[in-house]
Amino acid sequence: MSLQPDDNSPNALVAPPRGWLRATVVATLAITFVAAAAGFVAFLSQLRGVEIRPARKADGIVVLTGGSSRVSDAMELLAAGYGKRLLISGVYPTNDASDISRSLPDSQSLLGCCVDLDRSAVNTRSNAAEARRWARERGFKSLIVVTSNYHMPRAVVELSHAMPGIMLIPFAVVGERWRDEPWWTSGATFRLLLSEYAKYVAAEMRVRLANAGLDLMPELADQAGGSPAPRRPATAQAN
Incomplete structure (x- = not known):
């Protein structure tokens, strides 16, 4: 005589919830991955x-340090009359204009008259705060x-949030690696883009919450402290 499963057994009662939970988790992960x-x-x-x-000139130019040729491209825009003054945001505290002039010998006259250095910014959010102060x-x-170019979306999010009344005109610097090979053929570039995308999403979420009145990370938290780091180039910045 064959034995039929007892619907009232403990296993019969537990199995459906487990199957439903597993299906829910799988579906949630799939939706999250697709999104x-x-x-x-x-x-x-x-x-x-x-x-x-840029399609038009502006009152000022702000360059966020951290990538190759950002500062030199900004200096070229200043020399071409695209702005009255230039703010170099994210300069290492112990560096000064002479450190920059050594790397840009043709721009010494502009550095002396029309360039301001921001040494307090330590990340993109504090770049935005210092740019706001300078512009005001x-x-x-x-x-x-x-x-x-890969940093521009997050920079615009932070700058727009910090100074909504100021018009922002992006000038995206395209590095040599980006020009020389497709990003999907380089593991390092792909990892950089994934990391930047994650930071961009985090910035978007924080800004949206702040606009809704829920600021989980007050601006003062961005002013990082700590022991001095080794001397870096004048335009070093982790952006």
């Missing part, structure tokens, strides 16, 4: 593959923002 992939594609669509000169002190209503 993240779609967001990553949308993020990539914002990145320019070539450098395009100068009475500027429009800024050209210079940073790497």
Whole structure:
């Protein structure tokens, strides 16, 4: 005689909830993965593959240090009259204009008259805070923002949130590696983009919550302290 399962047994009662929970977890992970992939594609669509000169001039120019040729490109824009003054944000505290002039010998006259150095910014959010202070002190209503193409989306999020009344004109710097090979063929570039995408999503979420009245990370928390680090180039910045 064959034995039929007892529907009232403990296993029969436990199995359905476990199966439902497993299906829910799998479905949630699948939806999360698809949403993240779609967001990553949308993020990539914002990145320019070539450098395009700003369509108009601005009151000032702000360059966020950290990537190759950002400062030199910003100096070229200043020399071409795209802005009245330039703020180099994220300069290491022990460096000064002479450190920059050694790397940009053709720009010494501009460095002496029209360039301001921000040594207090330690990340993109504090870059935005210092740019806001500088623009308000100068009475500027429009800024050209210079940073790497992969960093521009997050920079615009932070700068727009910090100074909503100021017009921002992006100038995305395209590095040699980006020009020389597709990003998907380089593991290092792919990892950089994934990391930047995660930071961009985090910045977007924090700004949206702050706009809704829920600021989980007050601005003062960005002013990092700690022991001095070894001397770095004048334009070193982790952006």
